[in-house]
Amino acid sequence: MTGWLRVRLFPGPVNGVVSVLLLAAIVWAMAPVVDWAFISADWFGTTRADCSGAGACWVFVTARIGQFLYGFYPETERWRVDVAALCLALGLAPLFMARAMRGPGLVFGLAFGALVLCGMLLIGGAFGLPYVPTRRWGGLMLTLVVAVVGIAASFPLGILLALGRRSRLPVLRGLCVAFIELWRGVPLITVLFMASVMLPLFLPGGAEMDKLLRALIGVSLFAAAYMAEVVRGGLQAIPVGQYEAASALGLGYWRSHALVILPQALRHVVPGIVNTIIGLFKDTTLVLVIGLFDLLGMVQAALTDPNWLGYSLEGYVFAGVMFWAFCFSMSRLSLRFERRPGVGQEDTA
Amino acid sequence: MRRRSADGHAPAAFLWQALILIAVLAGGAALVFNTLDNLAARGISSGFGFLDDAAGFGVTMSLIPFDETASFARAFVVGLLNTLLVSVLGVALATVLGVAVGLARLSPNWLLARIAGAYVETLRNIPLLLQIFFWYFAVLRTLPAPRGSYALGEVAFLNNRGLYLAWPEAAAGWALAIGLCAAVAVAWSLRRGRRGPAAGAALVTLAALGWVFSAAAWERPQLAGFNFTGGVTLIPEFVALVVALSTYTAAFIAEIVRAGVQAVPKGQVEAADALGLNPAQKLRFVIAPQALRVIVPPLTSQYLNLTKNSSLAAAIAYPDLVSVFAGTVLNITGQAIEVIAITMAVYLSISLGIAALMGGYNRAFALRGAAS
Amino acid sequence: MRILCAALAASLAITAASAAATLDTVRQRGALVCGVSQGLAGFSNPDAQGRWTGLDTDICRAVASAVLGDAKKARFVPLSSKESFTALQSGAVDMLTRNTTWTQTRDTALGLNFVATIFYDGQGFMVRRGVGVDSAEQLDGATVCVNAGTTTELNLADYFRARKMRYTPVVFEKSDEVLAAYQAGRCDAYTTDQSGLYAQRLKLQDRNAHTILPDVISKEPLGPVVRQGDDAWFDIVRWTVFALINAEELGVGQTNVDGMRTASADPRIRRLLGADGRAGANMGLDAEWALRAIRQVGNYGELFDRHLGKASPLMIDRGMNRLWNKGGLLYAPPIR
Secondary structure: OHHHHHHHHOOOHHHHHHHHHHHHHHHHHHHHHHHHHHHOOEOOOOOHHHOOOOOOEOHHHHHHHHHHHHOOOOHHHHHHHHHHHHHHHHHHHHHHOOHHHHOHHHHHHHHHHHHHHHHHHHHOOOOOOOOOOHHHOOHHHHHHHHHHHHHHHHHHHHHHHHHHHOOOOHHHHHHHHHHHHHHHHOOHHHHHHHHHHHHHHHOOOOOOOOHHHHHHHHHHHHHHHHHHHHHHHHHHOOOHHHHHHHHHOOOOHHHHHHHHHHHHHHHHOHHHHHHHHHHHHHHHHHHHHHOOOEHHHHHHHHHOOHHHOOOHHHHHHHHHHHHHHHHHHHHHHHHHHHHOOOOOOOOOO | OHHHHOOOOOHHHHHHHHHHHHHHHHHHHHHHHHHHHHHHHOOOOOOOHHHHOEOOOOOOOOOOOOOOOOEHHHHHHHHHHHHHHHHHHHHHHHHHHHHHHHHHHOOOOHHHHHHHHHHHHHHHOOOHHHHHHHHHHHHHOOOOOHHHOEEEOOOEEEEOOEEEEOEEOHHHHHHHHHHHHHHHHHHHHHHOOOHHHHHHHHHHHHHHHHHHHHHOOEEOOEEEOOEEEOOEEEOHHHHHHHHHHHHHHHHHHHHHHHHHHHOOOHHHHHHHHHOOOOHHHHHHHHHHHHHHHHHHHHHHHHHHHHHHHHHHHHHHOOOOHHHHHHHHHHHHHOOHHHHHHHHHHHHHHHHHHHHHHHHHHHHHHOOOOOOO | OHHHHHHHHHHHHHHHOOOOOHHHHHHHHOOEEEEEOOOEOOOEEEOOOOOEEOHHHHHHHHHHHHHHOOHHHEEEEEOOHHHHHHHHHHOOOOEEEEEEEOOHHHHHOOOEEEOOOOEEEOEEEEEEOOOOOOOHHHOOOEEEEEEOOOHHHHHHHHHHHHOOOOEEEEEEOOHHHHHHHHHOOOOOEEEEEHHHHHHHHHOOOOHHHEEEOOOOOOOEEEEEEEEOOOHHHHHHHHHHHHHHHHHHHOOOOOOOHHHHHHHOOOHHHHHHOOOOOOHHHHOOOOOOHHHHHHHHHOOHHHHHHHHOOOOOOOOOOOHHHOEHHHOOOEOOOOOO
């Protein structure tokens, strides 16, 4: 232990001083935070009277947790959200197992099936489940819906766009370049605003679309443009020999890409894909600007409750921790992907 | 047929392209006709004539003179300038902080590297909008009212209305600005090694600067009525936005810098050691020039992200382009299509402009033969 | 590529469809979609169960019960003031009931039609007690928090300009953010319609530390809005509002409406409740349109009391919003 300390913190006199100063700074900065968040904090109760005011009032969060997680989803139906989450987790789990990747068709099929099943569970209106309109969706559940649908839609679309951008057909290439650069060049907030209030102006009179659906379309197209650029990076890294070999085997354009080029290209860019996914997950918060209540929107709405005024810090910290937990675990998962032996190395030779 | 469709020369390829083109044109035409139909059916006028009308509203912060009688077009310029201001300042601060954190992550001091790592992992995994709200609503609450301001002598005051700074009056301000430019120019030529004449010029400039500083008429903030007047004001919305944008983007820049430095081959560093270069020289002459080639392209896209992210200003009342133009102006005039089109076009031109510059940089500085 | 062909076919199919009248759209959908504010006590505010309550939302419910027979078929889409007109123009909502001020520009250039005034309001200021301000004339140099893209923002500018006073506006998208910033001390004053100030003051923890100045700096007639060019729909919404006002004038309320239909001999009441005349048929509705609206939400007076007046926490005086024969401005044309 002392040996470790000496090597890590005190390799030399200058470093030693720096370490001591840093330690002091950490203690000075973190002590009040720890005290506020844990030691003096109030955890249990139902009203603001249960908070002493000395530290954080987590009662605010625990009293509202139902809304934060499920939004205005009817209380008697919330089990459906839980089941959907479980089913989604089970459906997606094989994507993260090395062995399962030997049969990608099956794995992606399973994931797709899980998505459809989840959607049916959440919307209802069939199998004796009461219909729950999307305007009652909210909180973490809505955040996850936007993120998952956005990822599921933008991934294949992004691959198609990337292939289109590398196509030899000038018209197709031009269109894909224009599409990608257009979406990447504008802020998501203007895209969402357009999707939320201007889309109906573009559609023929009487045609209608759910507000959430419109937001989902906006988010998916936006993310697809970013995904396309990541995938293009992977495609560029594939040596020409691979294309020639695939061609020599008699594989056509689509089969050579599906069986030879894409599996290699995608492996190269796993970190980029995960980064895009994390970005998308964080960007879901912007839907609050167009009046959908995601986790952050729900927290903000709760902050204006006259009974709980003045607990904005607790609310934002809670939302921050939730988002952090999701994004951080995703980035760790991607590290595991990168480090897995055999993946990513076998095809560079 | 499929094989040939990827080929680009066979007749089938032309057929496909023609089909795609027709499909896209038809889709586009359908959209345009629908929109025109809808606008006509709803009696909405279109066109850009509204830009000349008087705006009739005020803004919190403006770099150019603006009052209620100014036109909507001027309101657009106000918003655009505010967006550019926040972006430029954010980029500068994010770069400084990002480089510092990125180098700290590579520090031999374990503790420093860990703290930098924690900074990166915390900041980049929390949505920016949440961070903006945090800085604005959670931090603003802790500041005092104007009468209880934190004061730094007579020149700076901090309260929940913003940061108030003393500022040189107009004439002196210009003199000061010119003096500073001259000083920078002198410093530049000094670095280039023309020491003789430069040193003389430097002395003259410094003397002039000193005179301007002491003699300039400074306008100091005064507490009058509700608030401080005079001097220059940084409104809290501006401060919160700049802080949030730059600390958030710095986390990404730190990772880019780290990756760039790590991409420099070990042999290069060892060679520099063998030549007896000290750490500063090593960084300046060996590591930085090579790392920059890796760093600059992703860095540019971070700058672009920061510029686009500045549109989140609308959530905290900073009068940027989206807030003033796509917000207030859109609502008063009701010209949704025109306003959103202009707004998107502005962001798009900024993006494409920087992308073009970037392409030029890459062509000029990329290592020959290393591109793959 | 096949996808593109499908998209081509779809886009052509879409162009072939034609614009439908709002009434038909609403009937087909089986629901009425109203744009409401994102949370303003007394007008439209979601409670802890997520149910929208307030004067604006009940006007929407009244129209839903007149048109669709059931107040529960009203759906609410919370909109910021910035989004609201675009949402109505684009057809995302069938009507707005979101405390919108009737102005000439909005009525003409924006392609909107204002139906009727359901609340006569005026813009005011709220300030902290103890800063020594008891008239808006003393606000020279003040920082004022205000909602983005509202008439409020423009009136504010007019007021200060006319008096050669200086001010700094701080402009937010949502009322809640305006309030949060005012509460945090970002502004000296908070300006919006007076009813809104009363409503927002309820949300302040130390509500007695804030006072609403007596000055009223503008006329703010608030009411529902529909798209221009659909006169049938315009009539339905307008006469539903008039029916509620006439009902108060005639003493028909939620509790006695069913008895009145059979028992009342007053021809005005009989026409209102569909016992005589063709009021409903004239608008393409059934005879009991007004009866249902009154039964399901109540007459205007009941709505006012429940959401804004003495039965509500806001306790706003009816003032100008009394009936014409009680000294107010509410005057509905007769149903006959």
